[in-house]
Amino acid sequence: MPHSIIVIGAGIGGLTAGALLACRGYDVTVYEQAGVPGGCASTFRRRGFNFDVGATQVAGLEPGGIHQRIFAELGIDIPPATPCDPACAVFLPRETDPIRVWRNSEKWQVERQKQFPGSEPFWQLMAKLFRASWNFQGREPVLPPRNIWDLWQLISALRLDTFATVPFALMTVGDALRLYGLANDQRLKTFLNLQLKLYSQVNADETALLYAATALAVSQAPQGLYHFHGSMQVLSDCLVKALEKHGGKLKLGYSIEQIHPQNNHVEQVTIRHHKTGETRTETADHVVANVTVQNLIKLLDVSPSFFWTLYQNRVEKLPRPSGAFVVYLGVYRQAIPDKYFPHLQFLYDDNKPISENNSLFISVSEPGDGRAPNGQATIIASSFTDPQIWFDKTPKAYRALKRRYTSEAIARLSSYFCLTPDTLIHQEAATPCTFARFTARAKGIVGGVGQRVSTFGPFGIATRTPLNNLWLVGDSTHPGEGTAGVSYSASTVVRQIEMSQ
Ligand SMILES: Cc1cc2nc3c(=O)[nH]c(=O)nc-3n(C[C@H](O)[C@H](O)[C@H](O)COP(=O)(O)OP(=O)(O)OC[C@H]3O[C@@H](n4cnc5c(N)ncnc54)[C@H](O)[C@@H]3O)c2cc1C
Numbered sequence: 001m002p003h004s005i006i007v008i009g010a011g012i013g014g015l016t017a018g019a020l021l022a023c024r025g026y027d028v029t030v031y032e033q034a035g036v037p038g039g040c041a042s043t044f045r046r047r048g049f050n051f052d053v054g055a056t057q058v059a060g061l062e063p064g065g066i067h068q069r070i071f072a073e074l075g076i077d078i079p080p081a082t083p084c085d086p087a088c089a090v091f092l093p094r095e096t097d098p099i100r101v102w103r104n105s106e107k108w109q110v111e112r113q114k115q116f117p118g119s120e121p122f123w124q125l126m127a128k129l130f131r132a133s134w135n136f137q138g139r140e141p142v143l144p145p146r147n148i149w150d151l152w153q154l155i156s157a158l159r160l161d162t163f164a165t166v167p168f169a170l171m172t173v174g175d176a177l178r179l180y181g182l183a184n185d186q187r188l189k190t191f192l193n194l195q196l197k198l199y200s201q202v203n204a205d206e207t208a209l210l211y212a213a214t215a216l217a218v219s220q221a222p223q224g225l226y227h228f229h230g231s232m233q234v235l236s237d238c239l240v241k242a243l244e245k246h247g248g249k250l251k252l253g254y255s256i257e258q259i260h261p262q263n264n265h266v267e268q269v270t271i272r273h274h275k276t277g278e279t280r281t282e283t284a285d286h287v288v289a290n291v292t293v294q295n296l297i298k299l300l301d302v303s304p305s306f307f308w309t310l311y312q313n314r315v316e317k318l319p320r321p322s323g324a325f326v327v328y329l330g331v332y333r334q335a336i337p338d339k340y341f342p343h344l345q346f347l348y349d350d351n352k353p354i355s356e357n358n359s360l361f362i363s364v365s366e367p368g369d370g371r372a373p374n375g376q377a378t379i380i381a382s383s384f385t386d387p388q389i390w391f392d393k394t395p396k397a398y399r400a401l402k403r404r405y406t407s408e409a410i411a412r413l414s415s416y417f418c419l420t421p422d423t424l425i426h427q428e429a430a431t432p433c434t435f436a437r438f439t440a441r442a443k444g445i446v447g448g449v450g451q452r453v454s455t456f457g458p459f460g461i462a463t464r465t466p467l468n469n470l471w472l473v474g475d476s477t478h479p480g481e482g483t484a485g486v487s488y489s490a491s492t493v494v495r496q497i498e499m500s501q
Contacts, residue, residue: 002027003501006269006284008256008299011039011439012483013474014290015239015250016490019074021288022248024498029284030243031271033255038236039290039439040446040475041483047426048373049330050231052380053438054446056363057084057225057343058235059218060484064138067235070487074242079234081226082369087219089341091416092190093350098341099191105220116188122180129168129213132161134223137214142492143457146464149499165210170453173212174205186350192216194347197354197384198361199480200451201322208456215451215480227342230370235483255440259287259470261304266470286469286497290486293449293461293476294321294442307466318455321445323387323432325357327409329379330426333367335418336377342366348412355384357408376425379417381409387432387443402431448479463493471497 003026007018010032022028036042040054060066061081071078089098099115102108113120141157142150168176173192177183192204192212199215200207207215219225228234240250257279258270268281289296297312344362352358365371365378372378385405390398406429410419432444449455463477471493475482478489 003285004283005029005286005288005497006031006256006282007288007290008269009033009039009290009440009474010037010236010240010250010252011290011474011486012041012236012239013486013490014288015236015243016070016487017288017290017471017473017493018248018250019239019242019246020070020490020494021497022243022246023074024494026497028243028248030248030250031254031256032250032252033274033440034438035252036233037240037250037252038233040435041232041235043231043233046328046428047330049376049378049426050233050371051328051330051378052232052363052371053430054324054326054382055232055482056380057087057227058232058483059223059225059481060487061226062222062224065223066484066487066491070491071238071242074239074246076238076242076245079238080229082229082366083221084219084225084227084343086341086343087225088195088343088345090191090194091344091346092187092194093347098344100341101195101219103219103221103224108220116185116191119180119182119185119188122176122182125176125180126213126216129165129210130217132165133210133214134217135159136162136165137488140488140491140495142463142496144460144462145458146462150464150496153495168209169457171209172205172453173207173209176209177204190347190350193354194345194359197359198345201384201447201480202450202452203354206450206452208451208453211451211456211480218481218484225343227366227369256299258301259289259299261300261302261308261467261470264305264307264466264468266467286471288471288473288493288497290474291472292441292445292474293472294318294445295440296465296472296476298442305466311466315461319450319452321387321443321449322355322384322447323390323444324382324430324435324446325385325405325409325432326380326382326430327406327413328426328428328430329381329410329413329419329424330372331377331379331417331419332423332425333375333377335379335420335423336364337416337418340364344416346412346416355386357383357405357412359383360409360412362413379413381413383409385432387445390432391443398431398433402429405429405431448475448485451480463489463496468500
């Protein structure tokens, strides 16, 4: 009898783990509470437009990249995608000419030397740290290790060049800027704050330097960011195809309501079918949870051990995570300037925090990329927001806040796009409450745990939990690299489960 696996959630993390386990002969059932798979990387359709809910750009599609390796193992083709070049055009306050983060390394070097004179030694350090960290990550270490096998995987991934990163392991980007006398270069700092916030959720002074080295370099070839044709949904659709091809099952509209532990083991889980309201319990040899770590601790009805209580305490003390406010616009193509960039980032006021519409990350569909009918386009703009301000409100106060944020965002977008009643066809917005409802993420938090020194690498959240057959995949365990990162976490869990048999 093959070992049975229950996967909680069909986000990219859960689907990747489920498909790989099914491919390796396990009896896998993935339960997804929503009506579609994909979670934060899914898509919804309105009036002929395909809107990507969250993720719009994807890393790890290049030969040897994490998605590419996983698709090769699953025996399915990667859906067509185009590299983003520039990966992003960054507009700083009061500037009309953006900083273009080019895909070509030499072109990016020329651009940053022009934009940030005197900063090259800093970028060279980042490039050196990136090469060592990337090679290390490619050898698939288990981080943070939680037993002898994990530790052995970690040790086996070490090489001489990895040791060159050790002196920098406890440094932040802010420390490195100080090291190179760049702490007062406000323009460079603003650019780094903006870009890093997208990945690490925190600014340059807080982001772990080794993490930043990877986040700031993945946009360049031979790595790079890609835009799927059609929509982001193609990624989860392919993973579902692979899961089913290898005998796994996906059950949509089912929530795992509770995990029942006994000693250091999951005994059974309670599953509720949304349509009928019927609940039942099920057992499995392993349970893979594709949920936030904050959700995970809520899924257990009792604390089964001292170690679980420690785990719970740590999760409760994690710094407050971010939520997202996203505006989805369907427009006539005339709304887009003739010379435009598919991915843009704006900061409007450098005296205010980077959240709450003061900065927008924008993704614009390209003609013929399948997201909009001919002559039309989608514009998706997201901003970080404090989840607390959206909950515990009367319906009227919530609607008023959502309306205010939406008009504020559209007003800001209008400084670049021509958004008038004549060009705007469809508009809607998502708040942390929307994300909480559709992805079941506690308080609608997104993006995982901020990549500070205290929560990065060896100090991060592990894929192993204190229960020996309960595993965690997703952006709590491998945050900041989006769908590529959650795929690493899934691949780690699959190896850990295989080794535990
Ligand atoms: C606005 C925004 C923009 C982003 N942009 C990018 C980008 O450009 N590129 C990029 O790579 N990443 C981006 N990301 C991040 C990326 O979307 C996520 O890191 C990634 O999709 C998270 O995947 P996951 O599998 O960890 O979790 P999720 O996507 O949250 O999936 C978890 C799934 O589990 C289900 N679930 C939860 N609890 C239960 C339960 N109890 N029972 C059953 N099912 C359950 C949920 O419904 C969900 O489908 C963005 C995110 C946001 C919000």
